[in-house]
Amino acid sequence: xxxxxxxxxxxxxxxxxxxxxxxxxxxxxxxxxxxxxxxxxxxxxxxxxxxxxxxxxxxxxxxxxxxxxxxxxxxxxxxxxxxxxxxxxxxxxxxxxxxxxxxxxxxxxxxxxxxxxxxxxxxxxxxxxxxxxxxxxxxxxxxxxxxxxxxxxxxxxxxxxxxxxxxxxxxxxxxxxxxxxxxxxxxxxxxxxxxxxxxxxxxxxxxxxxxxxxxxxxxxxxxxxxxxxxxxxxxxxxxxx
Amino acid sequence: xxxxxxxxxxxxxxxxxxxxxxxxxxxxxxxxxxxxxxxxxxxxxxxxxxxxxxxxxxxxxxxxxxxxxxxxxxxxxxxxxxxxxxxxxxxxxxxxxxxxxxxxxxxxxxxxxxxxxxxxxxxxxxxxxxxxxxxxxxxxxxxxxxxxxxxxxxxxxxxxxxxxxxxxxxxxxxxxxxxxxxxxxxxxxxxxxxxxxxxxxxxxxxxxxxxxxxxxxxxxxxxxxxxxxxxxxxxxxxxxxxxxxxxxxxxxxx
Numbered sequence: 242x243x244x245x246x247x248x249x250x251x252x253x254x255x256x257x258x259x260x261x262x263x264x265x266x267x268x269x270x271x272x273x274x275x276x277x278x279x280x281x282x283x284x285x286x287x288x289x290x291x292x293x294x295x296x297x298x299x300x301x302x303x304x305x306x307x308x309x310x311x312x313x314x315x316x317x318x319x320x321x322x323x324x325x326x327x328x329x330x331x332x333x334x335x336x337x338x339x340x341x342x343x344x345x346x347x348x349x350x351x352x353x354x355x356x357x358x359x360x361x362x363x364x365x366x367x368x369x370x371x372x373x374x375x376x377x378x379x380x381x382x383x384x385x386x387x388x389x390x391x392x393x394x395x396x397x398x399x400x401x402x403x404x405x406x407x408x409x410x411x412x413x414x415x416x417x418x419x420x421x422x423x424x425x426x427x428x429x430x431x432x433x434x435x436x437x438x439x440x441x442x443x444x445x446x447x448x449x450x451x452x453x454x455x456x457x458x459x460x461x462x463x464x465x466x467x468x469x470x471x472x473x474x475x476x477x478x479x480x481x482x
Numbered sequence: 483x484x485x486x487x488x489x490x491x492x493x494x495x496x497x498x499x500x501x502x503x504x505x506x507x508x509x510x511x512x513x514x515x516x517x518x519x520x521x522x523x524x525x526x527x528x529x530x531x532x533x534x535x536x537x538x539x540x541x542x543x544x545x546x547x548x549x550x551x552x553x554x555x556x557x558x559x560x561x562x563x564x565x566x567x568x569x570x571x572x573x574x575x576x577x578x579x580x581x582x583x584x585x586x587x588x589x590x591x592x593x594x595x596x597x598x599x600x601x602x603x604x605x606x607x608x609x610x611x612x613x614x615x616x617x618x619x620x621x622x623x624x625x626x627x628x629x630x631x632x633x634x635x636x637x638x639x640x641x642x643x644x645x646x647x648x649x650x651x652x653x654x655x656x657x658x659x660x661x662x663x664x665x666x667x668x669x670x671x672x673x674x675x676x677x678x679x680x681x682x683x684x685x686x687x688x689x690x691x692x693x694x695x696x697x698x699x700x701x702x703x704x705x706x707x708x709x710x711x712x713x714x715x716x717x718x719x720x721x722x723x724x725x726x727x728x729x730x731x732x733x734x735x736x
Contacts, residue, residue, distance in 0.1 A: 367534055
């Protein structure tokens with residue numbers, strides 16, 4: 242009983258730290274996904290409409306990023322580039338996870354873009370839009386809608402990869418949990434009447450629960466978005482074609 | 483020199499080893515309605531797509547308002563396409579946009595018109611094709627005939643010099659063809675310059691100044707519709723025209 246009490250006390254006392262860490266994890270996820278989306282869309286365009294050489298370069302980019310453990314990419318940005326440019330842990334992690342995600346997002350978008358009939362592009366071009374504008378105004382809004390299931394998946398993968406930033410000292414959820422565990426007992430127990438040791442199980446289960454909550458919330462939000470931006474008959478129309 | 487709106491000079495186009503257009507030439511004046519007929523696979527659609535440079539020709543020249551458009555740098559091509567409307571066989575409406583947004587898009591993004599004016603103009607064009615009641619519907623909520631009329635309104639909104647129609651009624655159910663042909667006939671009577679790939683002979687007879695019969699990438703015969711229908715010189719033309727008159731006989735009565 243007293244052990245449970247001491248664990249609860251611990252968690253309660255460290256709530257601000259955990260909440261801050263959760264916010265950091267959310268920001269890191271958003272930053273990474275955003276970088277991944279911008280670069281991913283650019284890559285999709287180049288992969289489909291680029292010259293032969295461009296296509297090869299873009300293919301190599303995807304290939305390298307998909308084949309490298311993300312932790313190494315984080316280290317390259319933090320320690321490797323750190324020699325010349327101090328990006329800090331957050332930006333290093335956001336760039337690394339973002340660029341890795343761009344390779345996967347590009348794959349998702351490419352599938353969706355290729356499923357949209359070429360007549361859509363031709364209709365855009367016929368109005369006098371440039372190829373790039375046709376892509377951004379006509380194709381991408383449709384492709385993103387078709388990409389939502391894959392995108393939701395990618396989003397949760399990035400979310401669950403944010404603990405990798407622990408390795409460069411970013412205080413995200415896991416690092417916060419570890420820090421709480423490392424606090425000297427004397428500092429933690431101020432009430433005087435609480436004794437016993439802190440159970441690592443408790444703190445890591447709380448960390449896991451926080452990720453799971455975020456996962457649920459974002460899955461729900463993305464589902465809500467897909468409903469909000471649903472176009473009457475659009476997806477079923479594609480299925481019958 | 484006579485002021486031709488469009489001059490096609492000896493254009494050729496091949497896809498791989500397949501020669502699709504083999505020296506096609508004709509001229510178009512303002513207000514002309516030309517109907518192109520011919521068996522499938524003879525390059526009729528490719529000819530239209532050469533004109534708006536979706537598939538630029540391999541050889542030959544095209545002049546729009548006496549300016550050659552076949553040698554232009556890539557960056558100039560959109561400004562040419564803007565002047566040439568295109569209506570597609572399968573409508574090609576932007577699936578993610580409502581009818582009015584489909585029509586207004588070119589005005590806002592290409593002509594840089596402000597939104598109020600663009601929607602006013604789009605509404606005017608939708609009225610012109612009789613679809614102002616359906617302005618907020620998405621393509622999937624419209625019938626084929628309505629989709630094609632939105633497609634025509636979208637082309638019209640850009641105030642093009644001419645409109646290319648690529649088999650505009652061949653993907654439609656028979657009972658929906660009439661409403662689209664009606665819109666096209668009205669346009670022709672209002673003086674719109676049009677090139678139509680279509681097998682609707684009733685339409686050709688009522689509004690075309692010239693019918694072009696194409697086969698295997700070449701123009702076999704061309705002339706005023708009545709002349710071509712009654713006294714075609716080429717036996718292949720006679721054979722083809724009598725065949726499609728049989729098939730499309732009903733729409734002639736309209």
